[in-house]
Amino acid sequence: MTLTSTASSRTSPRRQGLLLALLCVAQFMVYLDISIVNVALPSIQESLGMAAGDLPYVVTAYGTVLGGFLLLGGRLADVFGRRRVLQIGLTVFAGTSLLAGLATDPAVLIAARGAQGLGAALVTPAALSILMDAFEPGPARNKALGIWGSLTGIASVCGVLFGGVLTDGVGWRWIFWVNVPIGLAAVALAPFVLPESREPARRRFDVAGAVVLTAGLLLLIHTLDQAVELGWDSPRTIGGLLLAGALLIGFVRIELRTHSPLLPMSIFARRTLRTANIVSIAVMGAVVTLFFFASLYMQQVLGWTPMRTGVAYVPLASSVAAAAGVASVLVTRFSPRVVLVSGLVVTATGLLMLSRLGLDAAYAAEVLPAFVIVGVGLGLTFVPVQIMALDDVDEQEFGVAAGLVSTSQEAGGALGLAVVSTIVLAHIDSIVEAGRETAVAAQLSGFQLAFVAAACWVLGALAVVLVDRVLSRR
Known part of the structure; x- marks a missing residue:
């Protein structure tokens, strides 16, 4: 496949505009789903008969898995192809959004939200690296990053707004179903709009590092989410933080020893x-x-x-x-x-x-x-x-x-x-x-x-x- 610099040089301004639009739509969905469920939680609780203690997991399952798998998603994109990983992520995101909207059991909804987070973790780093690859450093890239950077705030606000509109209108299930046609359309358009790029030479994948890092990040973010409810002096909070710290330290040791690190320590x-x-x-x-x-x-x-x-x-x-x-x-x-x-x-x-x-x-x-x-x-x-x-x-x-x-x-x-x-x-x-x-x-x-x-x-x-x-x- 082409090197990133070659892909950048052959991307025309018109195609750059289409590329940026597609990537922003994909990333907008990811950020939107962080906040869109908040307004719908009371309706979800009543519809599925969820216990009050289980309700926060509808929110945290998504964010926890998203945060835990982002670094792995970024490395997968570099090694196996950024467009390919983006398409896989969008497919997972759309499919699990459909499942979340169809859920009649709280456990199914929470599991689907976690799987949505996995799809989002593949989409986000792949999309941003494609953007960086397609725009040369300078005004063009800065303008693209300006649009990209604004998505966090805009999508978070739109999530609250759309969540209220859809829940009060067609029902809470549509806060998930709306992702399905958008995600699948993006998957279909990707080969025609996005160039493919990856590392010049495919290297051996760092499986051990991927497992330890992902487990450490999942545990860390989950423990932080639960610290408010359990308290910082709770044995579960203390134990979770200690175990997460041990896993992350173990990950650093693995990366320093492997020839093909998931996260090269030299980057720091x-x-x-x-x-x-x-x-x-x-x-x-x-x-x-x-x-x-x-x-x-x-x-x-x-x-x-x-x-x-x-x-x-x-x-x-x-x-x-x-x-x-x-x-x-x-x-x-x-x-x-x-x-x-x-x-x-x-x-x-x-x-x-x-x-x-x-x-x-x-x-x-x-x-x-x-x-x-x-x-x-x-x-x-x-x-x-x-x-x-x-x-x-x-x-x-x-x-x-x-x-x-x-x-x-x-x-x-x-x-x-x-x-x-x-x-x-x-x-x-x-x-x-x-x-x-x-x-x-x-x-x-x-x-x-x-x-x-x-x-x-x-x-x-x-x-x-x-x-x-x-x-x-x-």
């Missing part, structure tokens, strides 16, 4: 990629915290309906998209780090504005400005992070680098929400037990603390970028 010698992954962990911790607690704030404190809550996010998503487009231009005039620093500062400012909202905040005067500022900050952040994560990576390792940054985002989201939720719930409980405030006032205080904690995640990322900049000048 690239300072820019290393910084981008740390920033991804912190930023996605803040993003997941934002969506989780902002949704609770608007519904439990302001008393809004799920539909109104979803619509309230639309300006945030629009701001992400607009700012990502601006960022794709700015990174060609300034360094990605400069744009990233600006984005992190703006994001933290918007989150701190949210922490000042009260019991009767007006949407137009208070919530909307904060959402727009956060959206602009995230748009200015996502694009340079993607560029930094992939810009200095060898072409034959696009897939594994894409899988690495996506894994950092998934792990960061789970870690951020677990840590902040633990702090917030303890804070709310302490206020309620003291009897100093009403239940709603206690919730408000907790949600305000959550937005401050999210801002701290972003400021931590800012500190990492600034320290990296100082070190790079030495």
Whole structure:
């Protein structure tokens, strides 16, 4: 097969546009399914007779498997062909979406959600590595990454909105079935739109490393998801974290000894990629915290309906998209780090504005400005992070680098929400037990603390970028 540089040089601008559109549709479905089920959970519970304790697994099964298999998906794409792996992933995603919509038993639905996550884990790194392969470094690639970077925020918001519309309209099963025709159409179009690329020479696959890494990541993300409910001092939480740490350490030892590593340790010698992954962990911790607690704030404190809550996010998503487009231009005039620093500062400012909202905040005067500022900050952040994560990576390792940054985002989201939720719930409980405030006032205080904690995640990322900049000048 062709080398990535050859594929890039023969991809015409018109075909690049079709290629980008197809890849964005595929990735949009992946991100959409992270949030689309949230609004539908009460309907799913009533329809299937699910126990309240099993309901979170409808959400976490997808995210856990997605995060656990991303690095494996990236390496499979590099070794066996990126278009091929993308098509397999889309087929799995469409098939399991059909199964999820047909489910009449909670166990079947949860299993189908996990299998959806597996398909998504094949799609995401393959799609991003194809994008990097098709666009030459410079303005064209930066613009493509700008569009790609905006998908996270836009799809997350659209998931809440579409979930409400479909559930209230044709029923909750259609939040899954809508993926089927889109996914299958993308599979059929892929050979006509997407070039194939892989490593120049197929190497022996690192089976041992793949098994140990995937098990370690699955256990880590699952343990983080459960830490809020079980507590950080729970034997299951402590044991899960220790075992996950042991598996990941074992994976590093395997990679240092094998001749064909799943994740070459030399990739971490690239300072820019290393910084981008740390920033991804912190930023996605803040993003997941934002969506989780902002949704609770608007519904439990302001008393809004799920539909109104979803619509309230639309300006945030629009701001992400607009700012990502601006960022794709700015990174060609300034360094990605400069744009990233600006984005992190703006994001933290918007989150701190949210922490000042009260019991009767007006949407137009208070919530909307904060959402727009956060959206602009995230748009200015996502694009340079993607560029930094992939810009200095060898072409034959696009897939594994894409899988690495996506894994950092998934792990960061789970870690951020677990840590902040633990702090917030303890804070709310302490206020309620003291009897100093009403239940709603206690919730408000907790949600305000959550937005401050999210801002701290972003400021931590800012500190990492600034320290990296100082070190790079030495």
